[in-house]
Amino acid sequence: NAGVTQTPKFQVLKTGQSMTLQCAQDMNHEYMSWYRQDPGMGLRLIHYSVGAGITDQGEVPNGYNVSRSTTEDFPLRLLSAAPSQTSVYFCASSRGTLQETQYFGPGTRLLVL
Amino acid sequence: SQQGEEDPQALSIQEGENATMNCSYKTSINNLQWYRQNSGRGLVHLILIRSNEREKHSGRLRVTLDTSKKSSSLLITASRAADTASYFCATAVSGSARQLTFGSGTQLTVLP
Numbered sequence: 112n113a114g115v116t117q118t119p120k121f122q123v124l125k126t127g128q129s130m131t132l133q134c135a136q137d138m139n140h141e142y143m144s145w146y147r148q149d150p151g152m153g154l155r156l157i158h159y160s161v162g163a164g165i166t167d168q169g170e171v172p173n174g175y176n177v178s179r180s181t182t183e184d185f186p187l188r189l190l191s192a193a194p195s196q197t198s199v200y201f202c203a204s205s206r207g208t209l210q211e212t213q214y215f216g217p218g219t220r221l222l223v224l
Numbered sequence: 225s226q227q228g229e230e231d232p233q234a235l236s237i238q239e240g241e242n243a244t245m246n247c248s249y250k251t252s253i254n255n256l257q258w259y260r261q262n263s264g265r266g267l268v269h270l271i272l273i274r275s276n277e278r279e280k281h282s283g284r285l286r287v288t289l290d291t292s293k294k295s296s297s298l299l300i301t302a303s304r305a306a307d308t309a310s311y312f313c314a315t316a317v318s319g320s321a322r323q324l325t326f327g328s329g330t331q332l333t334v335l336p
Contacts, residue, residue: 153329169323
């Protein structure tokens with residue numbers, strides 16, 4: 112199993128551009144989440160999904176959209192990139208609830224100029 | 225401030241020594257988890273301890289949980305250079321089944 116995969120690994124955007132961060136998992140997990148990690152801070156939850164067709168907001172959802180059309184995929188869209196969105200983004204999945212063991216992808220490092 | 229706070233922020237030890245990291249939190253929890261993150265990589269789950277458990281072991285790892293003090297500790301015995309990483313605690317808050325709350329981490333450096 113590949114586990115949780117993320118693409119791209121690194122991306123540079125200009126302010127105002129849009130892009131989609133891809134996330135896929137092959138463990139048949141119902142729960143998937145997007146986190147951002149900033150220096151000196153813990154991971155913060157952006158959006159999450161409890162199954163195909165069901166998504167909800169986390170702690171810091173503004174400026175991001177998600178959708179979940181299949182169990183495997185959970186893309187994160189930046190609508191109009193801002194320098195404040197410069198961060199490392201992690202996708203995670205879990206077998207049970209969002210409070211159970213999280214399996215993380217390798218991350219996408221995003222720089223917004 | 226964050227639900228989980230690790231202490232110390234940074235720790236440097238010699239290979240073979242034990243490393244202890246602590247996590248304090250503010251509200252009641254369902255479980256507490258520890259994760260490791262190597263530089264430039266994703267987080268890897270180490271151990272989960274539930275609120276009704278006091279101690280768990282996994283290889284060279286020992287985790288304790290004191291719900292009366294709202295604190296947990298992670299002990300890594302006989303440390304190796306490969307243990308160099310950031311370690312995060314994550315708390316699953318009671319009454320909020322939606323998420324884990326991560327602390328800002330302890331950076332452990334094990335010197336050969």
